[in-house]
Amino acid sequence: MVNKFWLEAKNINCFKDGFRVIKDLNLKIAYSENVILIGPNGSGKSSLIEVINRNIYPVITNESTLKIFDKELINLWELRKRISTVNNDIKNRINPNLQVFDLILSGLYGRYCYISNKSERDLYEVENIMRNMKISKLSRKNFSYLSDGEKQISLIARALINKPNILILDEPIANLDYKSQFFVIDKINELSKLNTKILCVTHNISMITSIYDRVIMLKNGEIIADGPQNKVINNKNLNRLYEIDIEVIKKNGFWNINRLTKGQL
Template sequence: MISKFWFEAQNINCFKGGFRVIKDLNLKISYSENVILIGPNGSGKSSLIEVINRNIYPVKTKKSKLKILGSELINLWELRKRISTVNNDIKNRINPNLHVYDLILSGLYGRYCYIPNKSERDLHEVENIMKNMDISYLSKKNFSYLSDGEKQISLIARALIKKPDILILDEPTANLDYKSKFFVIDKINELSKLNTKILCVTHNISMITPIYDRVIMLKSGRVIAEGNQNKVINNKNLNKLYGINLEVVKENEFWTIKRLPKE
């Protein structure tokens, strides 16, 4: 029987540098849902991405279990093909003079450089993804000339060209100004029309838009709340998550928070 979950963790614990970064994690994520994982810095969000990408491994016990893409025996080639991750470190690997068109095409080869021998099929794939994401106007621009928001969307397009089942976005609006941040959020919302499902990992509550079927709150390596966003996003859970007195408000389908005075 084929599992409906692409990620299944049961009682897993992970360590980095002698510290336990994932604690007794029980979590399932299905192929049919867009999920946003939210938590403060140091909550274990990046560590969970490393678990998914097989960069760190859980401690094996009789009570623990980890399945990715329905299997405990995880094929790294299949993993790289079916799960694409975009993080902010990628920007440092790219030649600043590389055209956006060639950057996106390089995703078909798992590289970050100019690909000299392009097939007609490759060209069609690049043109198609740029058209679907409405970024064809960036095609001939050098990567270094892009705004921070355009850089992020170009990297997302590069990740999507392989048509993965799952797209992991690691802090996609980190260090962006307001214009770039909202540009990226709007583009991510448009991705919900594609077949690829999104796991967005962030500390920023304004990232939580209607495309997300489920919100997971992570603190100190543990899930403290999860479910539908209208159920999970409330003052009590956010105060617990961030450890300060906050008030959350939803206006025009966007969540905002403000800090309340100390009692």
């Protein structure tokens, strides 16, 4: 029988710099679902991405198991082909004069630079992904000339060029103005038509749109709520997650937060 889960974690604990950043994690994520992982800064969201990408390793015990694509030991090259991650650090690696077309094409080679020996197949793949994401007009723009929202979408297109099974988006609207936030959110929503499934990691509730089958709340390295968004997104869970007095309202398909009392650190 084919395993329906690409991620299976049982009783997983992880440490970074002497601190336990993942605590007794039990989590399964199916190939069929788009998932959004939400939590405040320092909740362990980025650490979980590092566990998935094999940048940090869990403590091994007889009671713990971590399987990715049904394998406890997985070749890192296979992992990189099947999971693409977009985070905000990537922007610092890119030559500002690199054109968007060449940036996306570089994803086929696992690099962030101009590729001189392009094949006809390479060109087709880039044109196809840009057409599907409706960003063909950006093709010949230098990366430095793009808006912050356009930069983020160009990096997502680059991540998708190899047709990964899973796309991990790490805080995709962090540090963006409202116009860029809405642009990126709308483009990510359009990705739901592709075969790649999304694991979005954020602290911003406005990222939670209808494409996500499941919401997971993470606090202090532990899952405190997990399920369909209409069951998980409520005042009680969000007050516990962020430790502030708020109410949540869904309007026009988007979740919004209203503050009820002054916050305290």
